[in-house]
Amino acid sequence: MDNQPLVLIVVAVLAALAVYFLFFRKKELPPAGKAEERAERPKPPVPEKAAPKPKAAEAEEGAAPEIIPAKPSRPLAEPTPAPGAARVPSEPRAAVEPAAPPPPVVSKKDVAGLRKGLAATRGGFMARLKAIFTGKKEIDPAILEQMEEVMLTSDVGVKTTQAILERLREGMAKNELSDADAVWAALRAEATRILSIGGPRPAKEKPLVVLMVGVNGVGKTTTIGKLATKWSADGKKVVLAAGDTFRAAAVQQLEVWGKRVGAEVVKGKEGADPGAVAFEATKKANEAGADVLLVDTAGRLHTKVNLMEEIKKVKRTIAKAMDGAPHETLLVLDATTGQNALTQAALFKEALELNGLILTKLDGTAKGGVVLGVCDELKVPVRYIGLGERAEDLREFVAADFVEALFGKDDGEAEAA
Numbered sequence: 520m521d522n523q524p525l526v527l528i529v530v531a532v533l534a535a536l537a538v539y540f541l542f543f544r545k546k547e548l549p550p551a552g553k554a555e556e557r558a559e560r561p562k563p564p565v566p567e568k569a570a571p572k573p574k575a576a577e578a579e580e581g582a583a584p585e586i587i588p589a590k591p592s593r594p595l596a597e598p599t600p601a602p603g604a605a606r607v608p609s610e611p612r613a614a615v616e617p618a619a620p621p622p623p624v625v626s627k628k629d630v631a632g633l634r635k636g637l638a639a640t641r642g643g644f645m646a647r648l649k650a651i652f653t654g655k656k657e658i659d660p661a662i663l664e665q666m667e668e669v670m671l672t673s674d675v676g677v678k679t680t681q682a683i684l685e686r687l688r689e690g691m692a693k694n695e696l697s698d699a700d701a702v703w704a705a706l707r708a709e710a711t712r713i714l715s716i717g718g719p720r721p722a723k724e725k726p727l728v729v730l731m732v733g734v735n736g737v738g739k740t741t742t743i744g745k746l747a748t749k750w751s752a753d754g755k756k757v758v759l760a761a762g763d764t765f766r767a768a769a770v771q772q773l774e775v776w777g778k779r780v781g782a783e784v785v786k787g788k789e790g791a792d793p794g795a796v797a798f799e800a801t802k803k804a805n806e807a808g809a810d811v812l813l814v815d816t817a818g819r820l821h822t823k824v825n826l827m828e829e830i831k832k833v834k835r836t837i838a839k840a841m842d843g844a845p846h847e848t849l850l851v852l853d854a855t856t857g858q859n860a861l862t863q864a865a866l867f868k869e870a871l872e873l874n875g876l877i878l879t880k881l882d883g884t885a886k887g888g889v890v891l892g893v894c895d896e897l898k899v900p901v902r903y904i905g906l907g908e909r910a911e912d913l914r915e916f917v918a919a920d921f922v923e924a925l926f927g928k929d930d931g932e933a934e935a936a
């Protein structure tokens with residue numbers, strides 16, 4: 520029994536130890552199952568000393584506190600976002616210059632060829648215009664009178680000339696055109712605006728039926744031959760319709776082109792109804808699976824009502840042979856006829872729905888300004904221009920190239936400048 524106090528002490532010490540381990544030490548250990556939850560909890564914000572990160576990187580971090588960097592003194596290049604990183608809209612840039620309009624796309628090679636073909640107009644109309652500005656530092660309103668004379672005598676046409684000069688006058692009044700270079704640039708911009716007529720492009724029909732119209736001798740048959748050459752070279756199956764039943768030589772001319780490019784020529788007897796030939800040709804082109812049918816027609820004076828009625832009938836007859844055809848009615852104009860070309864175009868446009876114009880013989884005139892007048896007054900796009908008699912002398916019309924060829928410096932001038 521003497522050991523009883525000792526036993527009690529030992530029991531008490533053990534009990535105290537058990538209580539200590541059960542209550543006090545347990546609190547220091549992580550509670551089971553809560554470890555992951557703790558790891559996901561946000562860390563307390565740590566003040567950043569390093570340079571601010573690119574915003575794209577910040578976006579990826581999501582909850583990281585945003586530190587707004589001080590505005591750089593000059594606009595910095597945008598950081599390249601990591602692949603797949605969400606793009607964050609960048610801060611508005613300070614003092615960004617307004618974007619200049621993109622310069623018209625011109626092809627150097629095409630312009631050089633055009634320049635050659637337009638040599639007569641460059642040496643005539645354009646040279647006379649340039650001469651007005653040569654050696655002039657200051658620009659005075661009298662210059663507009665000299666320009667007016669050159670434009671009117673180069674077949675730009677009264678209405679178009681007045682419209683262009685009015686715009687220049689306004690620019691001068693606002694002091695926007697104070698030197699020769701500025702006026703020249705404004706004139707060039709006006710020309711580009713006038714010539715850049717949009718409009719639906721040829722339909723993707725098979726066969727695409729193209730009706731060529733125009734007065735006598737403008738170059739319809741020759742242009743058909745040139746187009747047939749171009750399209751055949753592009754691998755298209757071309758059929759030609761000799762709708763000029765009035766002139767036997769026109770049929771023979773078309774047959775020569777047909778042989779040259781390997782295109783079938785559909786013709787009627789001399790004096791046959793041109794509508795009947797066009798109808799037959801449309802059917803044949805369809806059956807043969809042709810890509811393009813080019814329909815030649817006899818030259819007709821735009822002032823002869825019966826002939827204009829006849830061409831309307833040809834158009835209706837083609838539509839009977841194929842729904843929606845002809846898909847293109849192109850008016851061929853001889854650029855050397857100047858203002859007369861404009862009158863013809865107005866009357867043909869009234870009689871037929873024109874899709875485009877072809878201006879031939881631009882190589883043979885110093886007054887190429889007629890293109891501006893025709894486009895401005897008719898609002899029909901120029902599709903092709905003829906710069907000679909060879910097949911390759913037919914060029915697709917591209918306003919920017921045309922303006923560069925006329926208004927731009929030639930290679931010699933450009934090098935000297």
Ligand SMILES: Nc1nc2c(ncn2[C@@H]2O[C@H](COP(=O)(O)OP(=O)(O)OP(=O)(O)O)[C@@H](O)[C@H]2O)c(=O)[nH]1
Pocket residue numbers: 733734735736737738739740741742763766769816817818819879880881882883904905906907908912
């Ligand atoms: N210099 C030059 N001559 C051309 C051009 N286009 C056509 N010609 C010539 O113009 C003349 C008349 O061409 P055609 O094709 O017979 O004219 P057309 O409109 O069919 O004539 P018609 O059948 O009488 O209505 C020909 O001598 C052609 O070689 C061109 O762009 N430049």
